[in-house]
Amino acid sequence: MEPLLEFLQPLAQSGGKTVLLVMDGLGGLPHPETGLTELEAARTPHMDALAKDGSCGLSMPVAPGVTPGSGPGHLALFGYDPQRYVVGRGVLSALGVGLSLGPQDVAARANFATREGDIIVDRRAGRISTEECRRLAALLNERIRLDGVSVHVEPEMQHRAVVIFSGPGLSPHLSDSDPQKTGVPAPEVRPTAPEAEKTAAVVNEFIRQAYRVLEHEHPANAILLRGFDRQPALPQLPQLFGIRAVAIAYYPMYRGLARLVGMETVVPGPEPKDAIAKALELWEEHDLLFIHVKGTDSAGEDGDWARKSRVIEAVDAALPPLIERKPDVLLITGDHSTPAALKMHSWHPVPVLLWARTARKDRWIQKFGESECARGSLGQVRAVELLPLMLAHAGRLVKFGA
Amino acid sequence: MEPLLEFLQPLAQSGGKTVLLVMDGLGGLPHPETGLTELEAARTPHMDALAKDGSCGLSMPVAPGVTPGSGPGHLALFGYDPQRYVVGRGVLSALGVGLSLGPQDVAARANFATREGDIIVDRRAGRISTEECRRLAALLNERIRLDGVSVHVEPEMQHRAVVIFSGPGLSPHLSDSDPQKTGVPAPEVRPTAPEAEKTAAVVNEFIRQAYRVLEHEHPANAILLRGFDRQPALPQLPQLFGIRAVAIAYYPMYRGLARLVGMETVVPGPEPKDAIAKALELWEEHDLLFIHVKGTDSAGEDGDWARKSRVIEAVDAALPPLIERKPDVLLITGDHSTPAALKMHSWHPVPVLLWARTARKDRWIQKFGESECARGSLGQVRAVELLPLMLAHAGRLVKFGA
Numbered sequence: 047m048e049p050l051l052e053f054l055q056p057l058a059q060s061g062g063k064t065v066l067l068v069m070d071g072l073g074g075l076p077h078p079e080t081g082l083t084e085l086e087a088a089r090t091p092h093m094d095a096l097a098k099d100g101s102c103g104l105s106m107p108v109a110p111g112v113t114p115g116s117g118p119g120h121l122a123l124f125g126y127d128p129q130r131y132v133v134g135r136g137v138l139s140a141l142g143v144g145l146s147l148g149p150q151d152v153a154a155r156a157n158f159a160t161r162e163g164d165i166i167v168d169r170r171a172g173r174i175s176t177e178e179c180r181r182l183a184a185l186l187n188e189r190i191r192l193d194g195v196s197v198h199v200e201p202e203m204q205h206r207a208v209v210i211f212s213g214p215g216l217s218p219h220l221s222d223s224d225p226q227k228t229g230v231p232a233p234e235v236r237p238t239a240p241e242a243e244k245t246a247a248v249v250n251e252f253i254r255q256a257y258r259v260l261e262h263e264h265p266a267n268a269i270l271l272r273g274f275d276r277q278p279a280l281p282q283l284p285q286l287f288g289i290r291a292v293a294i295a296y297y298p299m300y301r302g303l304a305r306l307v308g309m310e311t312v313v314p315g316p317e318p319k320d321a322i323a324k325a326l327e328l329w330e331e332h333d334l335l336f337i338h339v340k341g342t343d344s345a346g347e348d349g350d351w352a353r354k355s356r357v358i359e360a361v362d363a364a365l366p367p368l369i370e371r372k373p374d375v376l377l378i379t380g381d382h383s384t385p386a387a388l389k390m391h392s393w394h395p396v397p398v399l400l401w402a403r404t405a406r407k408d409r410w411i412q413k414f415g416e417s418e419c420a421r422g423s424l425g426q427v428r429a430v431e432l433l434p435l436m437l438a439h440a441g442r443l444v445k446f447g448a
Numbered sequence: 449m450e451p452l453l454e455f456l457q458p459l460a461q462s463g464g465k466t467v468l469l470v471m472d473g474l475g476g477l478p479h480p481e482t483g484l485t486e487l488e489a490a491r492t493p494h495m496d497a498l499a500k501d502g503s504c505g506l507s508m509p510v511a512p513g514v515t516p517g518s519g520p521g522h523l524a525l526f527g528y529d530p531q532r533y534v535v536g537r538g539v540l541s542a543l544g545v546g547l548s549l550g551p552q553d554v555a556a557r558a559n560f561a562t563r564e565g566d567i568i569v570d571r572r573a574g575r576i577s578t579e580e581c582r583r584l585a586a587l588l589n590e591r592i593r594l595d596g597v598s599v600h601v602e603p604e605m606q607h608r609a610v611v612i613f614s615g616p617g618l619s620p621h622l623s624d625s626d627p628q629k630t631g632v633p634a635p636e637v638r639p640t641a642p643e644a645e646k647t648a649a650v651v652n653e654f655i656r657q658a659y660r661v662l663e664h665e666h667p668a669n670a671i672l673l674r675g676f677d678r679q680p681a682l683p684q685l686p687q688l689f690g691i692r693a694v695a696i697a698y699y700p701m702y703r704g705l706a707r708l709v710g711m712e713t714v715v716p717g718p719e720p721k722d723a724i725a726k727a728l729e730l731w732e733e734h735d736l737l738f739i740h741v742k743g744t745d746s747a748g749e750d751g752d753w754a755r756k757s758r759v760i761e762a763v764d765a766a767l768p769p770l771i772e773r774k775p776d777v778l779l780i781t782g783d784h785s786t787p788a789a790l791k792m793h794s795w796h797p798v799p800v801l802l803w804a805r806t807a808r809k810d811r812w813i814q815k816f817g818e819s820e821c822a823r824g825s826l827g828q829v830r831a832v833e834l835l836p837l838m839l840a841h842a843g844r845l846v847k848f849g850a
Contacts, residue, residue, distance in 0.1 A: 075806065081809065109452055109455065109456075109833075109836065110829070110833040111456065111836030111838075111841075112455075112456070112840070112848050113840070113845065113846070113847045114848055115850045116850065128848075132849065133850075138849075155850075387806075390847075392840075393837075393840040393845070394808060416825070417810075417811070417812070417825070420808075420824070420825035425827055
């Protein structure tokens with residue numbers, strides 16, 4: 047948690063209702079022809095009206111120049127310092143396939159791979175089909191037996207899988223078996239802390255058995271493990287601030303991240319309007335409703351300017367019923383930038399708009415977008431500072447000091 | 449180093465080419481008649497074009513209200529927290545005369561002074577000529593012999609000199625012999641840490657012998673020492689980020705500061721265009737080219753508005769070949785402000801312009817200058833955050849977290 051939240055926790059009181067609407071990868075870069083970003087090019091009359099009736103700014107997810115993954119990007123929006131709470135690759139992959147980890151579980155991200163003798167010749171086994179991945183995972187689950195430790199291989203897409211080891215006294219302090227390059231053997235997993243010796247032996251035994259099970263398969267005759275971690279024990283938002291929080295997200299990873307901080311989770315339909323409709327259903331029983339929209343990020347990753355703008359327009363078109371329901375606070379932003387110009391996540395700060403009856407009004411803002419937000423009254427904020435602002439505008443923080 | 453750089457180091461990868469162009473003391477204050485600062489009054493068509501095609505802001509060198517010396521100002525631009533890495537006066541003076549210090553060296557800044565009996569009556573010996581300073585330094589170097597420690601007196605300008613003690617087990621933890629006022633005797637040098645007792649004795653023996661050598665000189669019949677320090681062991685930029693960095697600076701102190709962080713150094717001609725021409729010569733073999741322009745600071749210190757503007761115009765006029773060479777990142781700023789109105793360094797934030805293909809475009813900026821930069825999309829940045837931004841825009845930082 048951000049030290050700021052620890053400071054604020056004793057000030058918590060009950061209060062109003064907050065909607066946190068996250069368009070994944072919202073921030074963009076100007077199109078070389080129009081000079082407008084994806085958000086600036088989108089027709090967004092409702093967001094524009096909220097922007098000039100609220101406070102705007104630019105949010106820095108982690109630190110200057112740092113490009114965040116989905117984990118750090120969301121933890122920051124939930125108020126948790128992503129440099130302090132690092133969620134390992136294995137845990138994020140488990141969250142991504144919808145698995146919840148228990149306190150005895152250690153998870154790793156796995157690749158099916160191709161080896162010739164001991165030498166890894168393809169770290170992705172020619173990107174085998176998802177179906178083949180499922181068959182191999184089932185095979186490993188059926189055949190591998192470890193002493194005192196249960197293991198489960200969960201298939202993802204193509205060559206990707208998650209491996210979860212479960213048993214008393216397991217430690218996540220392990221080096222990777224994935225060499226990250228070809229032409230070399232996969233190294234043994236080594237303990238990076240003394241208490242992980244037993245776990246390293248268990249994992250290496252798993253890999254030995256897996257190699258035997260996969261021996262006559264082709265091209266996926268090896269498995270590489272990396273990013274061992276266990277689910278981090280994060281302070282929980284409901285206990286900290288007495289808020290009943292719910293995540294409304296179509297993709298499992300974002301529900302998993304929300305569960306890490308104590309949110310309930312709900313699966314809406316795939317469209318922005320479905321998520322907003324679900325939020326309205328859940329309205330009475332919750333104080334903080336986190337709505338996640340994935341399409342902006344996917345379009346950005348694909349370099350598809352027009353599609354990213356259209357997803358933003360679909361969100362804007364879905365807003366009226368939400369606005370009519372009169373939340374006390376409505377914060378609209380992204381977890382990071384994914385400019386279509388770069389086809390990847392980036393370090394650029396993200397437009398943010400905070401609407402509340404108690405907000406200052408940036409009347410000079412014409413359009414919700416990167417350039418206009420640069421002259422908003424919120425200025426440059428760190429993403430971890432947004433939850434405290436939402437709590438304050440929801441009337442949930444008492445005065446500090448006499 | 450800034451904790452931020454430690455956090456970024458594991459994210460480093462190879463990438464593009466960056467130019468860091470520093471106009472020393474760039475920031476200014478408005479002229480009472482025109483209302484324009486030195487930079488705002490200067491004709492700078494190339495910088496203005498870069499500003500509106502890039503991102504602008506104001507950079508705070510150290511902390512609010514803090515007026516930085518050259519050392520802290522530059523360390524911050526190199527990414528090192530100047531509150532954490534303090535370069536002593538002695539070391540800075542040694543760097544200023546082009547000396548490199550070894551691990552056994554302790555340096556002090558020295559003044560030739562005038563005494564009557566034991567009482568210091570002029571801390572600058574009537575600002576003797578540089579030639580006289582050279583003669584006296586040579587005299588001291590010829591006559592003084594210390595047991596097991598070698599000593600070297602290097603003349604600077606007028607009454608100023610640097611004294612370097614070299615030998616095993618020397619410590620920099622010493623009080624000054626310079627009383628900082630007249631009418632009192634010069635105090636003995638005292639150890640400020642137990643391990644410095646031997647060094648204090650050596651330095652006091654040096655001062656006794658110097659007083660004897662200078663006994664019949666006039667007015668420089670004494671020497672005062674202050675700012676004992678040894679060269680700090682800073683993490684090196686090439687090792688941290690795999691960048692081949694070079695400093696192109698006419699004045700030795702800036703080359704010395706750059707060497708502290710692992711840059712190579714090159715001496716260009718005295719004019720801005722000479723420094724830029726040298727950068728183009730060195731282009732292929734370097735990833736980070738730091739160009740230092742001194743004239744802005746000197747003019748500011750002299751209170752010469754027009755000359756400071758002219759130096760800025762000369763830099764602008766020299767830019768086209770640099771721009772045509774298409775650096776991936778071009779960052780133009782100063783290490784601190786030196787307003788002609790104040791005739792000294794000041795605490796005011798410094799205009800900064802970051803041009804890169806991946807930068808947001810501040811189309812609303814009309815002119816590179818203090819007032820316009822105050823509404824740039826970079827907002828108010830800390831100077832130590834600029835190196836991370838340069839690395840990011842050069843594509844040199846991988847994603848943090850999955």
